[in-house]
Each structure stands twice: as structure tokens, then as C-alpha cells.
Amino acid sequence: HVDLSVSWLGLAMANPLYNASGVMCRSVAELEQVRTSAAAAVITKSCTPQPRTGNPEPRYCATALGSINSMGLPNAGYPYYLDYARSYPYAAGKPLFLSLSGMTLQENLDMLSDLAAAQLPCLPEVNLSCPNLPGKPQLGYDFQACHEALTQMARVYHGPFGVKLPPYFDPVHFARMAAVLNAFPALRFVTCINSIGNGLVIDVDRESVVIKPKDGLGGLGGSYVLPTALANVREFYRLLPGKHVVGCGGINSGREAFMHILAGATAVQIGTCLYEEGEGAFARILDELRALMAHKGYQRLDDFRGKLKTL
């Protein structure tokens, strides 16, 4: 018998899978699609205090190897997701995460202090890594600014929270960011990774880019990013003792979910694959993970979590 359950942050999840913020989570209808699927948790689209229409279309494109997007944080606004969080059926046992992505630190502080006052069981995942706001750099690449922002966030929000990180590509950067994150005990999880920012996909037939914003530059997802996602999961798993890592990036089957958990992930989020396949992806991936574990003789995720061998 294979037990896929996960218990963390005082939460119990039937399995490690849920959606990546941004996919199937902008409207209540979409959020309910995830909640009533085989997914074990739900996360909302990164929100800003006011609704946003986002970047001009086309702003998403899938290829054989993954996806490129420059959505520009289209969302229904913080009050809409807070309202969903107020009426969310927590007792049904699927945790709710609220993704926050203010355009400024003050916007994040405003949303976090309001969320604190609401005293709801949902957990914030603060997005430090949207690559698609023209003129705005990813906060996660400015270590000093991150330290300052986290200091102020921890002042207004005293409960457990997490952050969505951009991919890092250099051991010095892993170490620098880990030093920042380890200074915040209430920061209980990091989600690695957000899309690999500012890639360029070209359509040879049309001799053209495939998305409109930023002359075609957008965040990469799907298979393109799997090795980078795994590296970030493994490095932060090692560097953040006592914190959880949520894996995100390139999970198309039970095999990639297994890889992320082997690298140290407590739970895993599905993005591009969910966008392309629909909510049936959750049950399929879980069946594949269950079969892989049975084949290897593992009964629980703890039997192999974080046990990636080196040579």
C-alpha cells in the first residue's frame, strides 16, 4: 500500500499535489475546479490590491517543450480572493494558499496586514518573482531589498508564510538568498521556482515572436525549466534547515514529481502541464507517482524525500 499523504505547517494533505499560482486559479470557477479535483490543496492567482487586466494578448504560448508567458498579473484584486478565503471549506481538508504580489512593498504590507486581521486559516505565499511587469525587476534578485521587505512583512504578519522565488543560477546567489531567508523564523516555506524570466520563443514559419508583451520576452515553464527547478529545490532544501521547500517547474508526470520530492520538496505545484491538460492531470500524475513508488518499494513520501544520491 502506498501512502501519498503530507503533513506540514499543521496541515494534512492527502497527497503532495496542487496548482502553481497563476494556473486555473484566477476566478472562483477555476479555483473550484482545482479544489474539487484530485489536487490536495489550492493556491490563488497572485493578486494586487486592485483588479488588473494584465498585459496585452497574445501573452501565453505552449510549445512541445513547455510554455512562455507574460501575463502581467491579471487578477480580480485582493478583496475577491479574500472573499473566497472567507467562504472556503477548510474543514474539507484541502489547505488554501493566497498568493500576494503587490506592485510595491507597501501594497504587500497592506494586503498582509489585512489578511492578518481576517484571522483565516489560509497561508500567504508572497510572490517575489514575477518577471512580467515591464520596467519592474524581480524582487527576488535584489537580496538587500528582499531582506528589507521581509523584515517589514514579518512585522505586520505574524503567522506562518512563504515566498515564491525566482530561479537562481549561481551557488553564491543560493547562499546569499538563503542567508536572507534564514533570518525569518515565521517564513516557513519557499516555493521554487517561478518561471525562468525573459526567454524568447520564435515561430520559424511566421518568423515572429509568439507573445506580444516585451517584444516576445516571457517567463518559461514546463520541461524547459525542470533541471533548474530541481537544482533550486535541492539547494534550498540543504540551505534552509527547518523550512519547507515546495517544488514547482517541469512536472508533467509521476517521474518529475518523484524527482522534486527526492530533491527535498515537501509538496509540488503543477503549472504548464495543468494549463495544457486540465485538472485531470492531478489524478494521472498521482497514479504515476503511486505506481513508481510501488515499483521501488516505497510506502510513504518520507521513505525517499530529500534522499537524492550524489556520486
Ligand SMILES: O=C1NC(=O)NC(C(=O)O)N1
Ligand atoms: O509570477 C509570475 N510568474 C509568471 O510566470 N507569470 C505571472 C504573470 O505574468 O502574471 N506571474
